Amino acid sequence: MEGASALPPVSFSLSQGQCLAVTGSNGSGKTTLLRVLAGLQRPTQGAASVRGRRCDERDQVFRQELAAQIGPPPVARDLTLDEHLRLVAQTWRSHEPNAPGQVTGIVQELGLGQLMSRFPHQLSSGQAQLFALALTLVRPSSVLVLDEPEHRLDVDRISMVIETLRSRISAGTTVVLATHDPRVSSELSDQTLHLTVAA
Ligand SMILES: Nc1ncnc2c1ncn2[C@@H]1O[C@H](COP(=O)(O)OP(=O)(O)OP(=O)(O)O)[C@@H](O)[C@H]1O
Numbered sequence: 001m002e003g004a005s006a007l008p009p010v011s012f013s014l015s016q017g018q019c020l021a022v023t024g025s026n027g028s029g030k031t032t033l034l035r036v037l038a039g040l041q042r043p044t045q046g047a048a049s050v051r052g053r054r055c056d057e058r059d060q061v062f063r064q065e066l067a068a069q070i071g072p073p074p075v076a077r078d079l080t081l082d083e084h085l086r087l088v089a090q091t092w093r094s095h096e097p098n099a100p101g102q103v104t105g106i107v108q109e110l111g112l113g114q115l116m117s118r119f120p121h122q123l124s125s126g127q128a129q130l131f132a133l134a135l136t137l138v139r140p141s142s143v144l145v146l147d148e149p150e151h152r153l154d155v156d157r158i159s160m161v162i163e164t165l166r167s168r169i170s171a172g173t174t175v176v177l178a179t180h181d182p183r184v185s186s187e188l189s190d191q192t193l194h195l196t197v198a199a
Pocket residue numbers: 005006007024025026027028029030031032033
């Protein structure tokens with residue numbers, strides 16, 4: 001619809017190690033807000049910044065700060081999960097001697113060990129969701145932006161994701177997540193931003 005607003009006016013700031021849960025009904029603008037924060041979309045009004053730097057995915061300094069999982073990630077059909085994760089870890093952590101250890105740790109945290117030799121198209125939808133999260137966590141970041149990290153997960157896997165994110169937040173990572181799950185919001189967030197459908 002021409003002239004329709006995808007996101008109502010919002011304003012917030014977060015300190016290091018805080019978690020904001022963005023809630024609201026379908027179409028209220030959660031993903032749009034996350035896309036703005038991830039620098040994938042410019043707001044038509046207002047501004048978003050991370051550590052004083054405008055959100056822009058083309059800015060390499062910004063990209064080093066913020067990792068986002070918004071929708072399914074692009075994947076290579078002929079690389080296994082293990083190869084994907086090692087590729088991302090080696091790209092972002094080339095100067096870290098323990099880059100392979102980072103992959104192992106995340107695979108364990110998210111219970112993906114049995115799936116590492118599969119291709120992405122051989123995963124269930126919930127397994128694909130966990131893999132997408134692993135791809136996001138395997139690279140360094142001080143800010144995580146996650147769109148419905150509980151999407152398609154069973155209750156045990158949601159607990160696993162909550163624990164994984166809780167440990168990142170305790171270690172100082174700032175998290176902004178959109179969620180439809182009150183448990184994710186109540187167990188992780190310091191602040192909640194509830195969006196209502198823009199007029
Ligand atoms: N590519 C697009 N082009 C035009 N309008 C869009 C586009 N993507 C989303 N919108 C519109 O922007 C508004 C906000 O959508 P958004 O995806 O941010 O909502 P959401 O809160 O994440 O919804 P959900 O809970 O269903 O994921 C909706 O009215 C939607 O129809």
